[in-house]
Amino acid sequence: ETGVTQTPRHLVMGMTNKKSLKCEQHLGHNAMYWYKQSAKKPLELMFVYNFKEQTENNSVPSRFSPECPNSSHLFLHLHTLQPEDSALYLCASSQVLEVPYEQYFGPGTRLTVT
Amino acid sequence: GQQLNQSPQSMFIQEGEDVSMNCTSSSIFNTWLWYKQDPGEGPVLLIALYKAGELTSNGRLTAQFGITRKDSFLNISASIPSDVGIYFCAGQRNGAGSYQLTFGKGTKLSVIP
Numbered sequence: 001e002t003g004v005t006q007t008p009r010h011l012v013m014g015m016t017n018k019k020s021l022k023c024e025q026h027l028g029h030n031a032m033y034w035y036k037q038s039a040k041k042p043l044e045l046m047f048v049y050n051f052k053e054q055t056e057n058n059s060v061p062s063r064f065s066p067e068c069p070n071s072s073h074l075f076l077h078l079h080t081l082q083p084e085d086s087a088l089y090l091c092a093s094s095q096v097l098e099v100p101y102e103q104y105f106g107p108g109t110r111l112t113v114t
Numbered sequence: 115g116q117q118l119n120q121s122p123q124s125m126f127i128q129e130g131e132d133v134s135m136n137c138t139s140s141s142i143f144n145t146w147l148w149y150k151q152d153p154g155e156g157p158v159l160l161i162a163l164y165k166a167g168e169l170t171s172n173g174r175l176t177a178q179f180g181i182t183r184k185d186s187f188l189n190i191s192a193s194i195p196s197d198v199g200i201y202f203c204a205g206q207r208n209g210a211g212s213y214q215l216t217f218g219k220g221t222k223l224s225v226i227p
Binding site for chain 1: 145
């Protein structure tokens, strides 16, 4: 039980579909993150939200659109994805104003784009 | 950009053996974290290190923050089958965006019963 939940756990979508990934943290943290994990690559940071404001967008294609309505919820909206976007998408949360800055991860959403 | 070199990439060991893996960087980090990831799950935090030279244990796991602040190692003693998984190191620097992490590529551990 990590305190960070993600839904759905698995998602198969066609290239013309629109879907959303959801993340919720129950740890009282004020920063949330989206990562992409592909085989044999380091975790790739996609987006960072700090107190609901986006502070980082690591050159992510516009077909990925994040939304952070409050400090406990984070969404990743997906549209017109490509097969190379198939990966494990991980959400994480942490504090940002005080040590420790440890990030806690959710279980991930395994995305397959067909 | 910052990179973490994690080694070995993979290892096969007999149950009961001790394991050692490490992470090195050309940059200084102020925090080192070690995570374990099971198949189909997200990484779980094992140990966090905050001071150069710090040695911290969590059960059979021991990790150290290198004196130069450019490396860290993780040891697992008396391995058991449930230790199987991928172990990631992550470093964190002070400064703007200091709460962001840089990850290694992981060490995949297989334990032979």
